[in-house]
Amino acid sequence: MPGSGxxxxxxxVSRVRVDGEGVxxxxxxxxxxxxxxxxxxxxxxxxxxxGGRSGLDHLVPWPExxxxxxxxxxxxxxxxxxxxxxxxxxxxxxxxSDEPIAIVNGRGRPIALDKYFRRVETFEGRSDEAVRPxxxxxxxxxxxxxECGIEAFLTYGTLLGAVRDxxxxxxxxxxxxxxxxxxxxxxxxxxxxxALQRALRARGYQVVRYSGAAIKxxxxxxxxxxxxxxxxxxxxxxxxxxxxxxxRTPFEREWIFPLTxxxxxxxSFPVPADPDRLLVATYGEAWRTPDPAFHFETPTxxxxxxxxxxxxxxxxxxxxDRLYLSGAFGRRRHVAEAARWVVDSEPDMASFVDLGCGxxxxxxxxxxxxxxxxxxxxxxxxxxxQARAWEPGTGPDFRTFxxxxxxxxxxxxVRGALLPGPRILFxxxxxxxxxxxxxxxxxxxxxxxxxxxDGRFYLFFMSVEGxxxxxxxxxxxxxxxxxxxxxxxxxxARITYCEERPASxxxxxxxxxxxxxxxxxxxERDPAVRTRS
Amino acid sequence: xxxxxxxxxRVRTVADKLSAVSPxxxxxxxxxxxxxxxxxxxxxxxxxxxxxxxxxxxxxxxRGDNAEALEILDRYHQSL
Numbered sequence: 001m002p003g004s005g006x007x008x009x010x011x012x013v014s015r016v017r018v019d020g021e022g023v024x025x026x027x028x029x030x031x032x033x034x035x036x037x038x039x040x041x042x043x044x045x046x047x048x049x050x051g052g053r054s055g056l057d058h059l060v061p062w063p064e065x066x067x068x069x070x071x072x073x074x075x076x077x078x079x080x081x082x083x084x085x086x087x088x089x090x091x092x093x094x095x096x097s098d099e100p101i102a103i104v105n106g107r108g109r110p111i112a113l114d115k116y117f118r119r120v121e122t123f124e125g126r127s128d129e130a131v132r133p134x135x136x137x138x139x140x141x142x143x144x145x146x147e148c149g150i151e152a153f154l155t156y157g158t159l160l161g162a163v164r165d166x167x168x169x170x171x172x173x174x175x176x177x178x179x180x181x182x183x184x185x186x187x188x189x190x191x192x193x194x195a196l197q198r199a200l201r202a203r204g205y206q207v208v209r210y211s212g213a214a215i216k217x218x219x220x221x222x223x224x225x226x227x228x229x230x231x232x233x234x235x236x237x238x239x240x241x242x243x244x245x246x247x248r249t250p251f252e253r254e255w256i257f258p259l260t261x262x263x264x265x266x267x268s269f270p271v272p273a274d275p276d277r278l279l280v281a282t283y284g285e286a287w288r289t290p291d292p293a294f295h296f297e298t299p300t301x302x303x304x305x306x307x308x309x310x311x312x313x314x315x316x317x318x319x320x321d322r323l324y325l326s327g328a329f330g331r332r333r334h335v336a337e338a339a340r341w342v343v344d345s346e347p348d349m350a351s352f353v354d355l356g357c358g359x360x361x362x363x364x365x366x367x368x369x370x371x372x373x374x375x376x377x378x379x380x381x382x383x384x385x386q387a388r389a390w391e392p393g394t395g396p397d398f399r400t401f402x403x404x405x406x407x408x409x410x411x412x413x414v415r416g417a418l419l420p421g422p423r424i425l426f427x428x429x430x431x432x433x434x435x436x437x438x439x440x441x442x443x444x445x446x447x448x449x450x451x452x453x454d455g456r457f458y459l460f461f462m463s464v465e466g467x468x469x470x471x472x473x474x475x476x477x478x479x480x481x482x483x484x485x486x487x488x489x490x491x492x493a494r495i496t497y498c499e500e501r502p503a504s505x506x507x508x509x510x511x512x513x514x515x516x517x518x519x520x521x522x523x524e525r526d527p528a529v530r531t532r533s
Numbered sequence: 534x535x536x537x538x539x540x541x542x543r544v545r546t547v548a549d550k551l552s553a554v555s556p557x558x559x560x561x562x563x564x565x566x567x568x569x570x571x572x573x574x575x576x577x578x579x580x581x582x583x584x585x586x587x588x589x590x591x592x593x594x595x596r597g598d599n600a601e602a603l604e605i606l607d608r609y610h611q612s613l
Contacts (some may be wrong), residue, residue: 186574190581198589212578304567308574406582411590 013047015057016088018076020095022061024054025078025087032081033060037074042066042103043113044081050322053469063117064325069103071095116318117325120174121227128265131168134227135267137219138175141200141229142270145179148199150192152179153259153270155232155243156282162264163275164288174228178243180256181235186309189213189235196231212310214244241281244310248302249281313404315435317378323475324382330358335365338428338460338514343369346456351419353449355401355442356430360386363396366426372419376401376412403434403441413448421454431484432461432476443491446517453521457493459484463500464511470503471510481513493517 013033015026023035027047035043043066045051051058062070071094078088094101105111105121114120138154145152154162155178161169168175181189190212197207197215206218206226213233218226234243241251255274262271272278279287323329339362343349354363354375360383363375373396377383380400387398399415402408416423425446431439446457465471465478485495497516502509552558595602 186577187580187584190578191584194581194585194589212581304571305574308571309577312575312578406579407586410586 013080013087016078018078018088018090018092020062020070022051022059023078023088024057024059025051026057033087034079034081036077036079037101037103039075039077040103040110041112043117044115045117049319061328063113065113065117065119066103069101072097072099072101074101117322131265133221134168134175134219135265137221137227137229138177138264138269139267140219141177141205141217141231144200144203144205145177145196145231148196150179150181150196151257151259151270152177152231153256153272154178154262154264155278156230158264159262159271159275160279160283160287162262162269162271163279166263167265174230176230176232178232178234180241180243180253181233184235184237186212186235189233190310193233196233210314211244211306212313214310241278242306244306246298246302246306247281248299248305251277251281312437313402315404315438320475321379321381324359324379329475330361330382332359332361336362336428338362338458339365339426341514342366342424342426342458346422346424348422349424350421351423353416353419353423353425354396355425355427355445356433357396357398358382360396360398362426362428363398364389367394367396373397374399374412374415374419378402403438403445406441409441409445409448413445416445416449417451419449421452423449423455425449425455425457427458428460429462429474429476431459432479433474439487443487443493447491447493447519450519451521453519455518456496457517457519459513459515459517461513461515462503462510463513466503466510467508468503468506468510481515484513484515488515488517493519 012029013025013027013031015024016033017024018035023033023045025031025033025047030046030048032044032046034041035045043063045060047058047060051060053059073091073093076088076090076092077086079086103111105119109121111119111121138158142152153159154176156176157169158175158177161167181192183189183192193213193215197209200207200215200217208216208218208228210216210230215231216228217231218228221227232244234241234247236242236251236253239250240248241256242248255277256272258273259270260273260275261268262275263269342352343366349371351372351374352363352366354360354366354373357363357375357377360375360377363373363383364386367373367390375383375386375396375398378400380387380398383398386396389395397415399412400408401412416425427442427446431442434442449455450457461479461484462471462474462476463479463481463484471477481498481500485498488495495515495517498513499515500511500513503512595606
């Protein structure tokens, strides 16, 4: 039955079906779909962004974080986000069981997936008892931060909930803390945030960095569930309060300090001296009226400043995280042929560095040949299975590496340079998966690792995109051979081998380029690769 | 480019001067300036990362009785 979407426009999503594989739907335009289990919203996704083509439809596979629950039956409904019409509503049975599906955590509390497809316990319907671990966590982080001489306070939704109702806001799943630095120069604020991260790490917390001045602190609650607390840095400069993520507003120091307290779920927490001022800056004058649909409208002048000073180190990161979390991306039965070719070409290799190792399959393969391997990618999550497959102290040395952070580049460069030579650097679908800034960092890393000239840099990338979907399947963009040649030469490299070949025998196949580069200063050798035609 | 208009030896006509302040020229100039300001801002994170590397990594590395590190430090110092 054709429905109608917002504003009475014809609904573009059709043929919605749900099965053990995932959710299938057809839509010419991008659409956000909400999936509910027995009337409770569990998961929302973008049909095109998160799905793969399946004929004329898109198939969005069940995220890994949800598949554990999918054994039994549930009434599934699918709706376009913000639209009342139901696109799918039926009982679906998964796996062998006929029991009702319960999507709950270890404590039996209902959970849902957040925008990164992580399991989260929302505050909705939680008892006082249930929020206690979170309140403990908030206090714990405030205390650690205080040891660094920084006075943190509740901010954003958590401040709003405390001041308005003395409660956590139901649809939230995280808590937000902020602080105002004593520094006014953004670089000093970043250095301070690095120190804060270190202090938290030293206390055993897992910390994820969002930007130069905002971090997420993972707090393990009493039953082992992990809760993320966002810690936003701020500073006063030119009469303005700058607070990550999105605030820049005329502000007086006296409106923050000395901090006062507000009650949240029966406990007292620090808040700015004049919380009303910060809430007005965040939610507007109407902050006292609940509005679940509220979203920040950040003025361009603010986002430009905060982006320029603090951001740029996580470009495309959420897409990659989601890919590795949600599906079969990068899972191969066989080792990529490129890795076999390198091993065959380099019989004398003394060490191997896999830059952008993804799941780590190729790194493991080379390690199986008895070669010391350093395997680098931006998140531990990507290579966790391969890393676990080896006995401690054996196998590849898996490490995190974010090319967009100079500190990562410096540390990786030293680690690589310390490996025995000839060291072979391997970057398969990395140059064509990153930005121009990322490529510059990649060349810098390779050059530093090979600064003594003892080794070679093997690059594999898609140089011409065909119509075979190779680019989409591998999440890479076309990167011309000429651009890479030019950039490598500018970085002081000498290209010793270059070959382009189709990705498959099919008509319209994309072209893949394999290139080998060296930096001068190496002892004269006659590498096997040069003798290949 | 406005810089070219201001190159020495070039006679600026009234038309040149007017076109330099035309709304379109100013708009372009503002876009260029905005890009340049953004470039300057982007050095902040870099400066912070380098500061962090020196204070948190290099200094502890050379601390203590490390003759080779001190020798490299001396050499570096002399080269400044």
